[in-house]
Amino acid sequence: MKRKYYGAKGVASLDDRNLSLRFDLTRGENKWIRDITESVGVFNRDEINIAEELAIDNIEKGAAGSEYQFILCENGSDIIGYTCYGYTRGTKDSYDLFWIVVRGGLRDMGIGKKLIAETEKVILEQGGKKLYVETSSKKSYYNSRQFYLKRGYMEEAVFKDFYDDGDDKIVYRKNLK
Template sequence: MVIRPLVFQDIPKILRLIEGTGTFNEMEIQVAAEVIDDALRHPEKSDYHIFCAVDASDSPNGYICFGPIPLTENRYDLYWIAVDETASRKGVGGKLLEFMEANLLKKGAKRVYVDTSSTPPYKAARAFYEKHGYQLVCALDDFYREGDHKMIFMKEL
């Protein structure tokens, strides 16, 4: 598996990949598309770092988006991570996390944060973060909507 920067030609596959997870709602998919488009069109203005894992035919089967948290010192957010259902449970997500963490260590990062939902569709995501050493540090009740809490995970690098 190779991890490389995302390019424009990857966008349709990445958006199908995100939709195919069955986890993200329409608004979340739209935001992901806007972030990807903006980061690729204006890299000089963007703090988003977007990479994809590709198979032997250079077709993306996972992607990750992360960047510095404004107004902090050496703190970063993991904004998005998604893996194609055909590559799920084959280590692609873990490799993307390892790649991000190694990249951030070179930048002097101290902590990585990731926000997720408390709803059932995100149960696997929460377990994935915990499996990879992220700890739940905060829960903001009814953040997204009634009964949907914002779960904030953090990992010290």
């Protein structure tokens, strides 16, 4: 099925048959990560900068040397979504999902589902058994919270007023099988 979206090279067609996953970032793709993260419209400047910093760390150290692993979803040569995850040091088998982002305008097309499923699969292959996700309690994050709950994540903890007054940090956990 083809759908139109605005990509890096202008208006493009999203073709489900043309989606692919990739596990390595290459030099300069930190700008794609920044662009995709900005396109969502809910992340603040600091969050966008952090996403790009994690991508730079991965590019500079290589996937084997970085604590931040990426899975990219591409439509042809356009990166349209990504996850960033990593092993939680000091634990036996816990991982953190730092980011799952799908380009603005492409939500509800199955891209996030594809990315999270592959991320969970890779973590299992690496010996991970628990995946933790942190998110905000703000209304603009409602769909994200529902996304996790629909995929079997359980609310593990709430840190009141963590990000700001009235903006709690919610931690979800999923036991991977």
